[in-house]
Each structure stands twice: as C-alpha cells, then as structure tokens.
Amino acid sequence: QVQLVESGGGLVQPGGSLRLSCAASRGIFSSSAMGWYRQAPGKQRELVAVIPTSGSANYADSVKGRFTISRDNAKNTLYLQMNSLKPEDTAVYYCHSHLSVFNIDYWGQGTEVTVSS
Numbered sequence: 062q063v064q065l066v067e068s069g070g071g072l073v074q075p076g077g078s079l080r081l082s083c084a085a086s087r088g089i090f091s092s093s094a095m096g097w098y099r100q101a102p103g104k105q106r107e108l109v110a111v112i113p114t115s116g117s118a119n120y121a122d123s124v125k126g127r128f129t130i131s132r133d134n135a136k137n138t139l140y141l142q143m144n145s146l147k148p149e150d151t152a153v154y155y156c157h158s159h160l161s162v163f164n165i166d167y168w169g170q171g172t173e174v175t176v177s178s
Contacts, residue, residue: 062087063086063087063160064085065158065167066083067082067083067154067156067171069082069172070154071175072175073174073175074176075176076146077146078143079143081097081154081174082139083097083138083140083156084138085138085158086137090139091134092114092162093114093160094113094114094158094159095156095158096108096111096112096157097109097130097141097155098157099152099155100152100153101149101151104152106155107121109124109141109154110129110130112131118130123149124143124150127143128141128142128144129141129142141154149176150176151174151175153172155168156168156169
C-alpha cells in the first residue's frame with residue numbers, strides 16, 4: 062500500500078526556517094498530485110500548498126512568498142521549505158497525495174511545527 066511519511070517538524074523561533082519532507086512509497090509519486098495541509102489546535106485542516114504532476118504550484122495566501130513546495134520525482138519525495146515563520150504557522154503539517162488514475166487520496170500521519178520564542 063502507499064505510505065506517506067513526513068519529517069522535519071520541530072520547534073523554531075519566529076523568523077526562522079524549517080524544511081519538511083514527505084517520503085512516498087510504492088513508486089507512484091510521479092503520477093500523483095502532492096500537497097501540504099496543516100491543522101492548528103481547535104481549527105479545521107487547511108491547504109497550505111499543492112503541486113500537480115506537472116505545472117505550477119499553488120499556495121494559500123497566508124504563506125505566499127514565505128513557503129515553497131517542491132518535489133523530487135526521482136527520490137519520491139515532497140518538500141516544503143518554510144521561511145520567515147510566524148507563530149500562526151504553528152500546526153501539525155500533513156502530506157497529501159492524490160493518485161488521479163485510481164481517484165484515491167493518501168495522507169501521512171503529520172509532523173508538528175511549533176513557532177515560538
């Protein structure tokens with residue numbers, strides 16, 4: 062089965078940077094649209110950034126200019142580079158995959174990001 066494993070979360074001060082990684086199994090990465098979502102305490106899960114199999118990425122307005130989503134198809138890995146972090150970025154970040162040919166979605170277990178002084 063497809064497995065998504067996030068890593069790279071942790072505690073960082075405001076203005077700092079983190080890079081999240083998501084490793085995908087089973088060799089379906091290149092056929093899947095990928096995305097990062099986040100869920101803050103007491104709030105609904107929200108889209109952070111998505112990147113299709115081809116074409117340009119899209120970002121939530123709250124992270125534009127600060128976050129960059131990228132993918133390395135050869136390594137089956139998704140990244141989220143987060144710069145100029147703010148306390149409001151604190152959340153559990155989830156990797157998401159959509160395999161179009163089978164119309165199926167996969168979620169990772171999440172990695173926690175805390176931005177605090």
